[in-house]
Amino acid sequence: MTTPPQTDNAPPAGVTRRQFLQNGLWGLAVAAVGAITGLAASRSSRSSHFWQLDPAKCVQCGRCETACVLTPSAVKAVHAYALCGYCKLCGGYHQPQAQRIDTAAENQLCPAGALIRTFIEDPFYEYTINEERCIGCAVCVKGCSQFGNGSLFLQVRHDRCVNCNECAIARVCPAGAYRRVPADHPYLLKGSPEAHA
Amino acid sequence: MTRPHRLVGLWLGVCAWAMALPSGAVQRFPRPDFKTDYVSPELLLPGPGGPMLEVLDVAVLAAALALAGWFALRQRSRQGLLLLTLFSLGYFGFWRHGCVCAVGAVQNLALGWADASYTIPVTVIAFFVLPLLATLFFGRVFCASVCPLGAVQELALWRPVRTPAWLNHTLGLLPWVYLSVAVLFAATGAGFLICEGDPFVGFFRMGAPFHMAITGALFLVASLFIGRPYCRFVCPYGALLGLLSRVSRRHVTITPDACVQCRLCEDACPYGAIRSPLPAAAPEARATGVRRLALILAAVPLIAIAAAATGFVFGNFLSRAHPRVALALEIHREAANTAQPMSLEREAFFTSGLPTEALYNDARTIQGRFAVGGTLLGALLALTVGAQLIGLSLWRSRTDYEPDRARCFSCGRCFAYCPVGRKPQETPK
Amino acid sequence: MTTPVHQPESLRRIIGRRLAAVSAVFIIIVSLLMATNRYLLKTLDPLATPALKALSEKLGRDAENVELRQQVRELNWLARRAFFVRQWQLETGAILLVVAGVVFVLSLQLMASGRRPAPAPQPGGPGGENPWRAAARARRVIAISGALLLLAAWGLHLRLGGRSRAPVPQPFQQPSAQNPGSAAETNPNGRAGPSADAGEWPSFRGPGGLGVAREADPPIAWDGATGTGVLWKAEVPRGGFNSPVVWGDRVYLAGADEQKCEVYGYDGDTGALLWTADTEGVPGAPATPPEVTSDTGYAAPSLATDGQRVIAIFGTGVILGLDVDGRRLWVRHLGTPVNPYGHASSLLILRDTVFVQFDHSGGSSVKALDVETGRDRWKQDRGTVKSWASPILTDAGGRLRLILSASPMVAAYDALTGAELWSKDVLSNEIGSSPAYANGRVFAANQYAKAVALDAVTGEVIWSTEDLDLPDAGSPVATDRHLFMPTSGGTFSCIATTNGVRVWSHEFDAGGYGSPILAAGRIYWVTADGKTRIFKAADAFELIAQPALGEASVCTPAAVGRRLYIRGVKHLFCIGPK
Structure with a gap:
């Protein structure tokens, strides 16, 4: 670095030495990058991971609606029909102070009107989610897990999720319910049709 | 709140189900035996994008890096680099929403190294390593026209203000601070700082939390007047690239041939990355x-x-x-x-x-x-x-105008300033 | 390098400038709109608008009003529509903003394209800077800012580092007789009530008023008449139906009649009466005490102590703070309780706060007083009629909740602020029985009302039953599985905490006003005949022993370590090994 004066007078020698140094450092850098790659590869997995929330841990705090980088959130409610009791009075559908057990707007819990109630046979009703409208606020999830079977729960919808490197909801989830799941099991569903058939 | 319970209780009676169980995932109400031929709808959930998309991402990255190297070193084409920049902005930015990105990948590596339960996706490793390798061969061509964050700033620069050299030297240390704190946070599981501090990802996703939107707007306004403020004074990945770029095999040169010392390129670089010649003797004893x-x-x-x-x-x-x-x-x-x-x-x-x-x-x-x-x-x-x-x-003598390898983004702005090898009619654009 | 073709360049610049200006204004407007929009969207729950809420409440009271229902529906629809319109605006706005941003940047480039300044090399290097001088300056700035950063880090560490240190995990039970203010008393564990140390029985029914002695293992055999198994026996000057409270080697009682209200401090090891304090000279107290019945008297409420102070309240409405040697710290008259039997709710203590349930016909309230000064920490008015129950303290869900039973409601208050957390109208008639708590559930039961289980956090009714022998004066005690209920008639029942179904019940030959306590897996219940009924807290009734005191008793025993303190009508007994 503090080149002796004579090298300036003899450029070929200086160039060679600088070149040599340059080559050595380059080799070192390549080795370092290779080492990092090797180390990383030893901890790697072929399949990529996606964010998902574990409904068993969820406390229905409502942050899924507000903390997602997307508006409306990539998290929406899903309904495991196999777990549903098809109740006439649904804790996830009706206001706690509901005057009548019907679909009148003032009796509905969902702020977005995304939960649809359909009559099947007396006294059973089917509840479906209008995914377009659902904002992931978890109000119905809370009601269903408090008064019902917990068949309504939240999931990250992978058609909407942009799979941030670190999920913004995971960062603020008070229950630590978010984790990375492998691509072949992208959903953590409550119950399965086989188990409850 | 007593009402629903009473009503639930009534309904429970209908079901001959005697006891309410404590909350949790319990089947309080059994699935009814339907008399009608009702069949539950199937629960259909959309899957994530397949692995093909990720292979495509890596392929596009590799191709873009190679193309950038070719444009910068062989073609010496600012226009080509600009077109590639636009493409990268579209693909890695708006199409892929700025995720996965090479800048943040270092955190995944840190987390993977510290937390055995976390496995690093191969895509992320590729995104981290490929730009490093490209830098070792061509200099920071990744910054020039592959990184979508760099692209936003490159395109936004309007009236560059020259930042004094002493400030560049000082602020140039900030990325190292950012990098080390971010690695510490990622390795301890405290969070991904770089992702949270990403200035432009909100634009790519067309929506961001308030603080990120504000940061992004501020950086965008700053990049109108200051050349690449994020790349130069913040970007933690840039710190690594700068280090490797110092020893890169080949690197962009201002002049295609021998420098004629015309000094025309002296003010060409808005990033302060052109080093002027220095005499052999230091100006002090x-x-x-x-x-x-x-x-x-x-x-x-x-x-x-x-x-x-x-x-x-x-x-x-x-x-x-x-x-x-x-x-x-x-x-x-x-x-x-x-x-x-x-x-x-x-x-x-x-x-x-x-x-x-x-x-x-x-x-x-x-x-x-x-x-x-x-x-x-x-x-x-x-x-x-x-x-x-x-x-x-250290005092090092220089005879020619040359790019500061650590700071040069290989953007090619200076090409047009050099009169060497230019046909007489050609004018800089 | 001036531009040779001037005309088209200039037009480009004009277009660029105009476009830039227009898009800049556009960006600013859209940004402002979006910021407002976003604020509204994030803060306003579509169905929580005050107007809609008010209308809905009105509808709740007037369910059959068709017109009102129509109004609610219309407003509801408007609120929901506004929400979706805002959401759509936000999405559209984001796209508009990005497009406008692109247009803005491009037009700026267009504007600048024809006008790149010709390179004009300045003497002395780029920008007229001397690189060597710049390096020297950079060295200085780096050194100074580095030093400042180090100093800042140390400064932050010294200011906040201490508070940043992670707490040391502590075993659940921790003796805290030496430092009553320690964190152990409000164990944040969430699994149990406030501290229950071997050395303390700080209030009626022990720590938190729950009737559970966690660390105690009191004896099961004694005879008050012969003195077998009795460590000491001391006369109590004036009578009273309050029960002993204990801290370390001190036992405190109160006694009163029409003439005088007194507090007694006993030596817990010898039974010596160390001091007597009275309530003479209280400003504002009436000259003649209120009328009360003889089965309540003036000294029915038990005392509370935190090991450094003793607090007593009497049927006259006088509340008194003393130090452990009987010196008066403060005294107040809370107002004469309007209560035909007499005030009976005991005090409850948490660290430096004492809680007073003050339900009477003259206006019910619950208060928290500073034990050191007697000043109000907080006061909450209650819409209840008179009651004789005592408060309990729970930390379900990690929050300290004061739970009070009265007619008509069981209510929970934040022990630190007094805020009412929930309230449930589940009781009726005259409530003398205090609530019980176990495993996140509050149990309230009273004769002529019913037995209910409520979620301690939300107040939701979990079950409710009426078809049982319910307590009238004594209070139930709960374990995770069972709720044990005394009656003054002698019927003692055990019901399941999960559903309120009777597990067993037993008819004793006597009952009483005392409350059972749970210690070492055994229930201790002192009946009016002075016998202590000891049986297993189990799925089936299994009597262990029923030793007699030798005199009648209306008392809830205090279980501390291997000792049991029982108050008879005349004497205070300490039962335990020598």
Whole structure:
């Protein structure tokens, strides 16, 4: 670095030495990058991971609606029909102070009107989610897990999720319910049709 | 709130189901035996994009890097680089929403290295390593026209203001600080700082939390007047690329041939990356320079020890950023006194039924990691500062105008300024 | 390098400038709109608008009003529509903003394209800077800012580092007789009530008023008449139906009649009466005490102690703070309780706060007083009629909740602020029985009302039953599985905490006003005949022993370590090994 004066007078020698140094450092850098790659590869997995929330841990705090980088959130409610009791009075559908057990707007819990109630046979009703409208606020999830079977729960919808490197909801989830799941099991569903058939 | 229960109770009677069970995932109401031929709808959920998309991402990245190298070194085409920049902005930015990105990938590597339960996706490794390799061969062509964050700033630059060299030298250390803190945070599981501080990802997704939107807007306005403020003074990945670029096999040159010392390119670079020729003799007595250098060399180990000690104790403070530590501190503080409404975190923790001892133990383990990490962080930062000071104290003579390899983004703006090899009619654009 | 073709360049610049200006204004407007929009969207729950809430409440009271229902529906629809319109605006706005941003940047480039300044090399290097001087300056700035950063880190550490240190995990039970303010008393564990140490029985029914002695293992055999198994026996000057409270080697009682209200401090090891304090000279107290019945008297409420102070309240409405040597710290008259039997709710203590349930016909309230000064920490008015129950303290869900039973409601208050957390109208008639708590559930039961289980956090009714022998004066005690209920008639029942179904019940030959306590897996219940009924807290009734005191008793025993303190009508007994 503090080149002796004579090298300036003899450029070929200086160039060679600088070149040599340059080559050595380059080799070192390549080795370092290779080492990092090797180390990383030893901890790697072929399949990529996606964010998902574990409904068993969820406390229905409502942050899924507000903390997602997307508006409306990539998290929406899903309904495991196999777990549903098809109740006439649904804790996830009706206001706690509901005057009548019907679909009148003032009796509905969902702020977005995304939960649809359909009559099947007396006294059973089917509840479906209008995914377009659902904002992931978890109000119905809370009601269903408090008064019902917990068949309504939240999931990250992978058609909407942009799979941030670190999920913004995971960062603020008070229950630590978010984790990375492998691509072949992208959903953590409550119950399965086989188990409850 | 008694009403629904009473009503539920009524309905329970209908079902001959005698007892309400405590909350949780319990089948309080059995699935009815439908008399009609009702069949439950199937639960259809859209899957994530397949692996093909990721292979495509890596392929596009590799191709873009190669193309950028070709445009910068062989073609010397600013236009080609600009077109590629636009493409990258469209593909990696708006199409892929800025995720996965090479800048943040270092955090995944740190987390994967520290946390055995986390596996690093191969795509992320490729995104981290390919630009490094490209830099080792061509210089920072990734910054020139592959990185979507760089693209936004490159395209936004309107009336560049020259930042003084001393400021460039000083602020140039910030990325190292950012990088080391981000690695510490990622490795301890405290979070991905770089992702949270990403200035432009909000634009790509067309929606961002308020603080990110504000940061993005500020950076965008700043990039109208200051050349690439994020790349030069913030980007942690840029720090790594700059280091590797110093020893790259080949690198962009201002002139395609021998420099004629016309000085026309002197003000061409808005990023302060053109170094002008320097005479062989230093402008001060040799003894003074040697003494200064000796002083710095002697001081660096001492500074490193002091900084390591600082990092050791400061780790505790930094660890508050870890949600687990924050929760432990909050629960402890609340238990000791003060009336505050219960935070969601606290409520969720108590709902989980885990003992506080486990939480406290976790917090202490994490703080232990922060102490170790903080020590390393302090020492490394001190060494970086020391290296910068030594670099600033050395006098190296230069005969030609040449790019500062660590700072040059290979954007090709200076090509047009060099009269060497240009046909007489050609004018710079 | 001036531009040779001037005209078209200039037009480009004009277009660029105009476009830039227009898009800049556009960006600013859209940004402002979006910021407002976003704020509204994040803060306003579509169905929580005050107007809609008010209307809905009105509808709740007037369910059959068709017109009102129509109004609610219309407003509801408007609120929901506004929400979706805002959401759509936000999405559209984001796209508009990005497009406008691109247009803005491009037009700026267009504007600048024809006008790149010719390179004009300045003497002395780029920008007229001397690289060597710049390096020297950079060295200085780096050194100074590095030093400042180090100092800042140390400063932050010294200011906040101490508070940043993770707490040391502590075993659940921790003796805290030496430092009553320690964190152990409000163990944030969430699994149990406030501290229950071997050395303390700080209030009626022990720590938190829950009737559970966690660490105690009191004896099961004694005879008050012969003195077998009795460590000491001391006369109590004036009578009273309050029960002993204990801290370390001190036992405190109160006694009163029409003439005098007194507090007694006994030596817990010898039974020596160490001091007597009275309530003479209280400003504002009436000259003649209120009328009360003889089965309540003036000294029915038990005392509370935190090991440094003793607090007593009497049927006259006088509340008194003393130090452990009987010196008066403060005294107040809370107002004469309007209560035909007499005030009976005991005090409850948490660290430096004492809680007073003050339900009477003259206006019910619950208060928290500073034990050191007697000043109000907080006061909450209650819409209840008179009651004789005592408060309990729970930390379900990690929050300290004061739970009170009265007619008509069981209510929970934040122990630190007094805020009412929930309230449930589940009781009726005269409530003398205090609530019980176990495993996140509050149990309230009273004769002529019913037995209910409520979620301690939300107040939701989990079950409710009426078809049982319910307590009238004594209070139930709960374990995770069972709720044990005394009656003054002698019927003692055990019901399941999960559903309120009777597990067993037993008819004793006597009952009483005392409350059972749980210690070492055994229930201790002192009946009016002075016998202590000891049986297993289990799925089936299994009597262990029923030793007699030798005199009648209306008392809830205090279980501390291997001792049991029982108050008879005349004497205070300490039962335990020598």
